[in-house]
Amino acid sequence: MKLTYYGTAAAEGVPALWCDCKTCVRARVKGGRNVRTRSQALIDESLLIDLSADTYLHVLSYGLPLHTIDSCIITHNHSDHLYPKELNMRHEGFAHLKDGKPFKVYGMPAVIKTITDSISAALPEMEAYGELELHSIQPYVPFEAGGYRVTALEADHGAPESVFYIIEKGGKSILYAHDTGIFPEKAWEYLEWLGVCFDIVSLDCTNVLLEWDNKNHMGLTGNEQVKKRLESIGCIDSHTRCIVNHFSHNGLAGYDELVPKAAAKGFEVSYDSMTVEI
Template identity: 35%
Template sequence: MAIALGHADQGRRLMEVLLLGTGAADGIPNLFCRCATCTDYRRRGELRTPTSVLVDGRLLVDPGPEAPRQVARLGRDLVGLAAILAGHAHDDHLDPAVLLHRSWVSQAPLDVVGPAPVIESSRPWLDPEQAAVTFTTVAAGQEFEVAGYRVTALPANHEAFGEALCYLIDDGASTLLYASDTGLLPEAAWALLEGRRADLVLLEETFGDRTEKGDHHLHLKTFAATVERLRSQGVVDATTRVVAVHLAHDNPPLAALRADLARCGAEALPDGTVIRL
């Protein structure tokens, strides 16, 4: 089912993906932990904040509570924001207060898109008269246009007060596969990815070496298996960049993590990294 939202931007030819954050809900280091990984990050002075992505300064994906400060710390703003896309309603992926704070200074049009729990959580933060903000509920399997991007909603293997989604985001020249949070993707997601190729894959890898913590997130083994299937299905090829996001302290220290990821052709990048496709 296709849904048209906003207006296409025909002039864009170079997608910019800004990794506002690359960590899990508690980030790295966890403030209550002195494990080897948290100690490694403190020693090096690196901080991973909850995963959030800004595409072309126009599309904000998974705006958690730290997203405004993530943007500010990188010297950016959200004045040109045209749409918010949230995969699910867990608070590290969606802080609807950003809509209230925006309403104090802007009445520019804004599309807020996500599964039903996202929209239900977001609406109360704005007066019904706030016509500048349009809320749209989407479900797995739907294709829609928002802010000049064609987006395919993929089912995630995750639970967040109801449906959770991953997204394939295409600007006509480049394609981003954003897959966080999810365990091993459902077969319905693989069917929707058939015949599609991505220039960049942002794939969650939460549990590191811990294989006993459930199947709603990936660990290093299921991450590698997912990358391999993406490659065998043609979604990932020799020119696709695969970046691990939603990293938690169950992962090994950074040097060891990078070696583990390199074995399946993936990488770990710091918060604030800009990727141009």
């Protein structure tokens, strides 16, 4: 399996749209990996994770092959993960689809409702023409999406029904855990019961180096705690690639400053267009 990070920032991006803080000024000057867009990732060339406000930018700048992807899992109802109006652009007239396959979106009922409300005028025709399919999911109930076995776990996060995902195929597995604080106990119980040793663990690092209680989001201290507990229940071993991702400019460090600090704790640092193969 291959995981590609297309967007690695929190809601406002890095540099943030309107911000004049030190991290944002530095990101504008240095560019490169210090610049981060809103959250999105892709498994192989097949399974999209989140439909962020920067999806179009990812198509233009990083070659996200949106026109060939037919499955998408959504984590939660924040605009850096779900910008539902873009789904309307898959309707005939806005898009001419050669393969005739529906774009299948999987999310918790709150996510499906947001999409339904946002594109209510076009949705009945889009469903009738086979352009879009909406699938409601439940936590801890595995489902098939794009040929992958996917399981949603409840997150500790501000949007109702926020989840993070386990993605498995062909004996490989990824834990993609954004946006969440230190996991709720129910998620821990499920992980322990499942007993999978992941090939990739990708953790929310929104608050980076900021002192934080690691609720709602994490920083590097929360990532360390989660990594230790995952190791203790056999979900991480020496082969697991542990990656921190989803960063805010408020976290007192850009990419360049964070890399050595994260490496000292056994983490790689994501950047826009980073690819990890397992």
